[in-house]
Amino acid sequence: MGLASVVHNDVRIPFNLDHIRTLSHSPPSFRCSALHYPISSFCSVHLPHRFPLLCSRSIGHDNYVSELKRINAQQNDEIGNIEKSSTQESLANKDYNSSVRIVAFWVCTAVAFGIGLGFKEGFDKASEFFAGYILEQSLSVDNLFLFVLIFNYFKVPVSYQNRVLSYGIAGAVVFRLTLIVIGIATIQRFETVNLLLAAILLYSSFKLFAIEDDDSDLSDNFVVKTCQKFIPVTTYYDGNRFITNLDGVWKATPLLLTVAVIELSDIAFAVDSIPAVFGVTRDPFIVFTSNLFAILGLRSLYLIIAQGMSELKYLQPSIAVVLGFIGIKMILDYLGFHVSTEASLGFVASCLTIGVVLSLASKSD
Known part of the structure; x- marks a missing residue:
């Protein structure tokens, strides 16, 4: 093979074959190298992206240069995709770390509030607050699990999820506070309402045990089917718009349907959540503040849940x-058998801790 030059970085470098000590030439998908004494840049040529070393004759040199440019362009595209993916991963990790810090801040704030409440109102009130807060926080996590499934089911782009999540969290606040006001007024007038609330909790517990945790198909979900039946929806997203004009007809986008499903799910979770905290305390201030602190930081908590929900497979049974337990406690209270707040707090905290530990242990195995 009478070689006349080596094409390196689009530059044709002539040389004499007598100066070549070794030459390794492999197909384009493999690495190759050359040693060349007079030219220092060729003393050791290593091609990390697996370019071929293109050696050309004086005849047809332009064809080799064109081929090299084509391979360079292809490799640059691949590098660009890798860098883009790496950048997105870096931003995701940054957002995740920021979310962890925000959630930790709100948890520490809730703990500080509970300690301050204990100094001002006594140990019993502090115990009621912590029991209510832990209970409501665990139910909020379960609510966020469903948010993740809903987003995945409707294939909501990540860039639009924050907007929907804002509506979902706002709905959770409104529905919970509404049920708190209604619930307190009702319980104070009708003590037998406790039995109805206990029945709701026991049914919710059974439902969590009966439903498969890994079933992410929402096609048969009652809320989803109801919304799809009454809301005409397009088959595509139109940016972050909730409504779009299709052939002169205004229709909802899948984003609006997602919001509707999440808001109705908020109502269902509020029906579970508020009776649960009433099973721990009847103090309106503690019911309100424990719910408020549980809701604060939900947006940041969502990002953590979205990345780690598969690692906490035993958390849902623990919540069940x-x-x-709270449902049975409310029945016993109605019958005159009182379970102390300290015992309730210990049981709730222990169950949730066991669920998290078992989940992490099974993941490590």
């Missing part, structure tokens, strides 16, 4: 046990 807690709801069943």
